[in-house]
Amino acid sequence: MDILFRILLTLNATSLLILVFVAKEGIHLGSMFPSLIFLAEIPSWISYLAYMLIPVALTKIIILVSVFLPERNFERGSIIEIGHANNSFLPSYLGYFFVALSIPDVDVLIFVYTLLFLFTYLSQALYFNPLFLVFGFQFYNIKTLNGAELFLISKKSYKIPKEIGVSSCHSINDYTLMEGEK
Numbered sequence: 001m002d003i004l005f006r007i008l009l010t011l012n013a014t015s016l017l018i019l020v021f022v023a024k025e026g027i028h029l030g031s032m033f034p035s036l037i038f039l040a041e042i043p044s045w046i047s048y049l050a051y052m053l054i055p056v057a058l059t060k061i062i063i064l065v066s067v068f069l070p071e072r073n074f075e076r077g078s079i080i081e082i083g084h085a086n087n088s089f090l091p092s093y094l095g096y097f098f099v100a101l102s103i104p105d106v107d108v109l110i111f112v113y114t115l116l117f118l119f120t121y122l123s124q125a126l127y128f129n130p131l132f133l134v135f136g137f138q139f140y141n142i143k144t145l146n147g148a149e150l151f152l153i154s155k156k157s158y159k160i161p162k163e164i165g166v167s168s169c170h171s172i173n174d175y176t177l178m179e180g181e182k
Contacts, residue, residue, distance in 0.1 A: 006173070010117055012056070014120055017100045019052060019100075021101075021103055024101055027047075028042075028044065028047040058128060060128075066172075067170065069171055069178070071170055072171050073165075074166040076162075079142050079143070079145075079162075080143055080161050081143035082140050082159070082164065085151065138154055139153055150175055150176070152166070156179060
């Protein structure tokens with residue numbers, strides 16, 4: 001389950017590269033499925049919206065499945081530092097967009113995406129996905145009393161470290177945690 005979940009997270013975190021490429025190339029549902037004549041009539045923006053629903057649905061599945069990961073909790077006072085991490089990953093995702101815009105064809109897309117997927121999966125340091133923001137999650141860098149520096153994905157709003165008590169979060173890996181919606 002752990003490996004499958006990490007693959008799902010990596011796929012989800014890198015999927016926007018493919019979406020930007022598809023939009024840049026003007027690939028519509030009608031051109032993907034020419035035998036379905038009614039798809040040729042729909043506007044391009046509906047195709048792109050349909051494509052966007054795939055990673056959004058995948059994000060929702062990840063949120064639902066995360067409850068099966070190993071549980072972890074933090075007593076009030078065990079977190080000594082917390083920092084908002086939402087904006088620190090924006091440059092990385094803008095980088096994905098610029099890379100996608102410069103990819104000339106599908107063969108290069110497959111090569112670049114495979115490399116990106118492997119590096120993202122193997123790094124396993126953080127699993128930041130901007131689509132979590134759509135579902136109301138926030139991203140935090142936290143430091144515990146024993147000096148561990150962790151990445152927390154949570155729907156809760158945290159500000160004062162000594163007042164934080166996390167009763168139910170799930171370990172994606174040793175450094176990344178996702179807090180349930182309780």
